[in-house]
Amino acid sequence: MAPIAPSAPKLAAQTPAPGLDDVIAAETRLSHVDGQAGKLIIAGYHLQQLAHWRFEQVLELLWRDLAQPPLTAEEIGKALGKARVTAFSLMQPLLAGIRTLSPVEALRLLLSALPDDAAEPHHVLAVASVPVFTAAIVRQARGLAPVSPNASCSQAEDFLRMLGDANPDDDKVKALDTYLVTVSDHGLNASTFTARVIASTKAGMFSSVVGGLCALKGPLHGGAxxxxxxxxxxxxxxxxxxxxxxxxxxxxxxxxxxxxxxxxxxxxxxxxxxxxxxxxxxxxxxxxxxxxxxxxxxxxxxxxxxxxxxxxxxxxxxxxxxxxVGFPRDSFTNVFAAGRMAGWTAHVLEQDQTGRLIRPQSCYVGTMPS
Missing domain, CATH: 1.10.230.10 (Cytochrome P450-Terp, domain 2)
Incomplete structure (x- = not known):
């Protein structure tokens, strides 16, 4: 299946624009949103072409040429399985501290605890952690103990297995896989831009994706x-x-x-x-x-x-x-984050390659000193 080159984007605005509409702030090969034509291109493919792909295959596409060492979808699946086990062990001492928090606040706390000196590749651990943390958050709210990951499962299958403590139906795994793929990346949206700005300071992967989650928490972006x-x-x-x-x-x-x-x-x-x-x-x-x-x-x-x-x-x-597929509605933002973490991590890796601090100018409209 041959990649499709996106059409040329609009030129950057030369004057301040509310919400930075039409202002180009980054070059990316990761995704292109054509709002006029109703098209979403992810790394050279129309979204419809990816609809039946597994999440691991889209991660291979997004991380290609950005993450080292390069991994196939099969290798990514194995790495995610191992990283889910790591995330589960890191989470255990923190569960008591999230009992009074909303699901997205709890996820924010748990992601913030991922250590910068983690031995796992940081982009892999970030993606692997969200299903582990989200399933545990939902189960704790129901008065249930968390379910440990099964490293041999796919990301979508293990997410549902950890949520319900049972092997999920194949059609539900497929539906969740399609959802994770569909929301994996979507241009320079608010959370992705936030993650790139933080990454440009060399703050690291985990700080960057936590910032992305904080932007996603807002009801105008991920809460609807x-x-x-x-x-x-x-x-x-x-x-x-x-x-x-x-x-x-x-x-x-x-x-x-x-x-x-x-x-x-x-x-x-x-x-x-x-x-x-x-x-x-x-x-x-x-x-x-x-x-x-x-x-x-x-x-x-x-x-x-x-x-x-x-x-x-x-x-x-x-x-x-x-x-x-079984998620309570107050956890929907967390599940959105599980898919969008693919794009956030890829954008952080891409931003790291530029080595350039994002520092736009502002237009001062206050009074001048006399």
Whole structure:
């Protein structure tokens, strides 16, 4: 399968722009987001081409030419298995300290404890740790003991096994694999940019990805999939779909799972995840209901806001996938981080190769001294 070269990006803005819109701050070979065409390219491949890849294969693609020594997907799988065992041992003394924290706060604490002198390759340990920590956080909230990793499992399989303390169904492993691949990288988003800025100071891999997680914690970036399920629960049944949506729009509320800062058309990740959740053996009633909500919402948004491109985004089907494979909605940001850690680590490695401190200028608008 031949890689696809992305189209040329826009030229950098020459004047200050709110939110740094259209300002180019880095060169990368890792991913390209074409919001006008609704395309996501990851390391030379359209997202749709990667939809059936395993997470380890995408890690090989992202880490290629950046991490030493170079590893095949099979070698990465073995390294991740070993690193999950390491992460589990590092986590054990800290579990008591996370009991009162939210899932993302607990993950932040545990990632912060990864030692800079760790013998494991830091990019591997960072990626391996998130499923271990997240599964333990969820289980502790349920009053259950953490489940130790199985180094012979794939990342997605072991994630679900540690979550439920049982061998997961193959279709659920496949759905989670597709999710991790789909969210693995997405241009210079807020968390990735944060990770690159920290990496440029030579603070190290773990500090950089913890910074990425702190940015992802913000509700404008990584915290929205859970409310999609809240919306579906509140609607309740098919007779209430259009009245509920119309009333929400009348109140000036945002419909969760629709609209995106970058995409002017449908988010390509939504279709990939729709395919993943549709392939699951159970949950068809929930999925069919969500599909009717989506159809009605798109109709109403086009009718009410004809000048705004409000299409289905990644959050809508993320919520359905993660619910179907067994994650509680308050852990969704952590699972997002498990996938995006692939991109964060790759961007940190890429930034390290530049050797350049990121230090943009600001435009002073205050008063001048007399």
């Amino acid at each position: 999939p859970g409310p999609v399920l809240d919306m579906l629960d509140d609607i309740g049944d098919e007779t209430r779909i259009e009245p509920w949506l119309a009333a929400a729009l009348d109140r000036g509320e945002r419909l969760m799972g629709f609209g995106h800062r970058i995409y002017r058309v449908r988010d390509p990740r939504a279709d990939v995840l729709k395919g993943a959740v549709s392939a699951l053996k159970d949950g068809s009633g929930r999925i069919a209901f969500a599909g009717k909500v989506e159809t009605a919402a798109l109709h109403l948004l086009k009718e009410r806001k004809p000048l705004r491109p409000l299409q289905t985004n990644v959050e809508f089907y993320t919520a359905l996938v993660l619910e179907a």
